[in-house]
Amino acid sequence: MLMKFLLGPNRFKLNSEAINFVRRAVLLTAGYSVIHWLTQTFIVLYALQYLNWTELGIVLAVQIGIQIIVDYPTGTIGDWIGQRWVMVIASVFYVLFYFMFSLSRTFEAFLWAYIILGFARAQESGALGAWYQNNYKLYAPEDEDRKIFSYLQGKWQTFGLMLQASAFVFGGYMINIFGRSTIFFVQSVLFSLVLFIFIFFMFDHPEIKRKELNISEYYKLLGDGLKIAVKNNTLRWLILGSIIINTGTFVWANFMLFPLYQDYGKTDDVIGSLRAIIFLTGVGIAWLSAIIAGKWKTKQANKILAFTEVFTWPFFLLGIIMMLTIFPPQYSFNLGLVIILIVIMPVAGGTQFMQNILRSRFYLDVIPDENRNSIFSLIPTLTAIAIIPTNIIAGLLLDSLTRIEVVTLLLVITLVGGMISGLAVLRHQPDKVKQEKSYLSNELRDVSTSKN
Secondary structure (H helix, E strand, O other), X not given: OHHHHHHHHHHHOOOHHHHHHHHHHHXXXXXXXXXXXXXXXXXXXXXXXXXXXXXXXXXXXXXXXHHHHHHHHHHHHHHHHOHHHHHHHHHHHHHHHHHHHHHOOOHHHHHHHHHHHHHHHHHHOOHHHHHHHHHHHHHOOOOOOOHHHHHHHHHHHHHHHHHHHHHHHHHHHHHHHHOHHHHHHHHHHHHHHHHHHHHHXXXXXXXXXXXXXXXXXXXXXXXXXXXXXXXXXXXXXXXHHHHHHHHHHHHHHHHHHHHHHHHHHOOHHHHHHHHHHHHHOOHHHHHXXXXXXXXXXXXXXXXXXXXXXXXXXXXXXXXXHHHHHHOOOOOOOOHHHHHHHHHHHHHHHHHHHHHHHHHHHHHHHHOOHHHHHHHHHHHHHHHHHHHHHHHHHHHHHOOOOOHHHHXXXXXXXXXXXXXXXXXXXXXXXXHHHHHHHHHHHHHHHHHHHHHO
16 A cells, blocks of 8 residues: 555556565655654754753754764765664664753753764764665666656655654644653654664665775775765765755754744644644645656756756745745734645745655766765765854844844855756766766776785
8 A cells, every 4th residue: 555655656667576675665764754753843942941042053063063073984884884784873872862852951961962963863864865775776677767766756755744744743742741851752762662673674685785894995985985076076066055055954944943833833732733734735745746757857857956956945935034024923823824834835845845856866876876875974064064153153143133034044045055056967967977987886896806
């Protein structure tokens, strides 16, 4: 039933092993994500019960500092020993984080909790995506034009939105009944079970062979990831644009989003319901995006991707500015707010759904398999470097500027980043990239042969 929903008519085009892999990957990812989503809305709100804006900016900056130090090296470890073991380590850190976070009441306690969170997020960064893409290419060789991959990505977004909405509502009501700290503790227990699930079910295709477990191989993979990011023109500019976009969106997500939920929703159960409404409005759009993206050939898909790179976040933030102007934040649940969200969010979210599908499809063939986890971790690492000073500045600006002024500034930032990454996609030369990938793969093969 799940595969019928996710693959539709494409389930008759994939072999049985590919279908079984997709099912396993979806269930692993869904279970892992749902545990996070239960309290995702309330982590910053809980911290703000005990911290001021400046203190929150400091602990977030420390968390990002930890990610800068260990994100790319641990991403390379995923390419070296396998993403399964990296996810097991990440789960151990999440057990510690949610346990400590549930007990935190002081600035020092939150600081230690966010340090552990930095290690956890660095470990998981890019691991599930790299594992899925590397294995999908081997399990589904018949999907040469990546149309099935695009369709599946879109349907997974639809399924994910429904899961998120359910988790937000359920988590909000559970927190309203038992309290935030209690549910954080429950998450710690759940992650202690998840790590064993990864051990037994997150295995690779038989053809995937890992490098020798010696430090020289690790250092070579570490260098190859940087070499590809620098020498590949498409990736270099796409990564730069992503860094600029992610800097703006991080400020939005960590400083503005959840306080707005608090102002509009007031109580935890209403906040969860409000967020669920927003996500449910996107279900139909995500479904439509899956169907449309599954029909595009590569050249056409890249043009659409370039468009979404430029306009996705500016569209969304423009909608937020309209919402703040028409319905200023207040401590009451406003029916008019719900109506405007239902109108604005599908339009703003539609481009984001399409961007997520097409960017995954784009990365599938542009990034070499042996360095995929490294590249997926390098992007947030470089973004984190830019985010550290941005966090501190954002904390200060929120005390002196209005919310509309801050969102307008973020709109300009994301527009600049989108134009850079969009241009990189438009100028992409597939044949040249394939040659670069082949050259690097031959280098790795030659080194391996010389050692034997």
